[in-house]
Amino acid sequence: MIEVTELTKRYGKQRGVTDISFTVGEGEIVGFLGPNGAGKTTAMNVITGYLAPTSGSVYVAGVNMLENPVSAKRNIGYLPEQPPLYHDMKVAEYLDFVYDLKGVTELPRRRHIDDVCEMADIQDVRHRLLRNLSKGYRQRVGLAQALLGDPCVLILDEPTSGLDPKQIMDMRKVIKDLGQSHTVMLSTHILQEVSAVCERVLVISEGKIVADGSPADLAGSMAGERKLVVRVAGPRDNVLSLLKSRDGVKKAEPIGEVEERSCDFLVESLPNMDVRKPLFSALAAAGWPILMLRPETVSLEDVFISLTEKKEVQ
């Protein structure tokens, strides 16, 4: 649905994005993740045809954006970071205008605008001036605008920025619902958003794509093997040797003492082995009770930080 090849966009000598390539398949919800200033907005502005790339090509629904911008743009609904609203218009007037602007003729005006308002949940503000709407509603009107003309690809630049937690939940739900029938690409710098909404993540840092995969894959790629933190009430060295002797335990090491007369251990198991039951039985048999057992998961945050900070370390 979206095919970006060796795309570079320079601003003067500064580079917005450098040589990025990726494809987004039909019906995918892809998150474009990166710190502020990584080039997310630049990339989206090029994909939607707002900016011309310095080099590289963009195909949307099989149409080349550079050679055939008018028909390529017909397939895209774009919600920029700041919703492009005319503050002197009422919501209904604005949507009427966008309907005309996009030259939607194959869908009946009233019905289509009603549908779009329902999807974005803005029926109750249709007769209000855009200037007087809250940030949350403005964002939703912006989304409704993107949906007009029923484009197959939706590009949403930070769709939840500036919303309150309830509105964020609502917006994510709307995006997930839209993902059933659209190809969606959204940018964000919020990690939970990616895990909550997206099936696939492209991590962008300093204008380059540094990772591409499902949120779980990304977290998994870092985690490697499973790690457990175990707190055992018992003599440290004896417990340690017992832990090490179990099948499936690759490595065990003491990591400190939090509670009195107990010790915490980090236990690393071999891939695809669940060592929790054997550990429980062995420790119970030895008379050293487990006070706590928790998996040490690698969060997307860790992945993100390690991916985007690599540069600085080098």
Add this chain to the structure above:
Amino acid sequence: MGAIFKRDFRAFFTSMTGFVFLGVFLLIMNIFFSLGNIMDSRSSVAGVFSTMMFINLFTIPLLTMRSFAEDFKQKTDQLLFTAPIRPISVVLGKFLAAFAVYALALVAALLWVLIIAVYGAPNGAEVAGNYLAMLLVGGVYISIGVFISSLTENQLIAAVSSYGVFFLLYILDMLKNGFSSMPAWITSVLYFISITGRHDTITAGLIALDDIIFFLSAAALFLFFCHRILERKRRA
């Protein structure tokens, strides 16, 4: 193009700019009409229409300052330039919207012709010539204003720069027969670009093709420049 024309035209009257333009224009022009035509019981509209040339310098920037500047500021240009239309349609839609408000002022000015017709006999050819000239001159000024508006996202800068450019053109116009010591080629250039000179020819009843082509191509040229600016912005 139609959608943009409609939106911009309506915006003139929801934002008051359209009313301010029409109000200022008609107020000043009616003072001149009252003095020049009613008090002096003169039936010729030539005087009041030539005053309009001067009034345009002040009022047209009001019409064009917002054209693109406001869209850049509100970032609504992102909507316009990601919509499935060609950028030239955006330029033309905005130009025509401002031009339509300007034409509205000229329509309102028909009232003078009506008043003259009641108390005397207006010269039909003279009225038609003056209308044609004002439409052509207005088209050029508006296209320059729209072009200047595409250079900034600040309405005020757009308006002030337009005043500056219009005044420069006006002054160059006055210079053309000001100094006998001026090299001949400069004088001929000034004559060539003289808006008032060509305006006066038309209102004098000499409707020559080259004057009409000059006005139309000057308007087209600045709309083309505006289009180039937008394209450069996209490639920036």
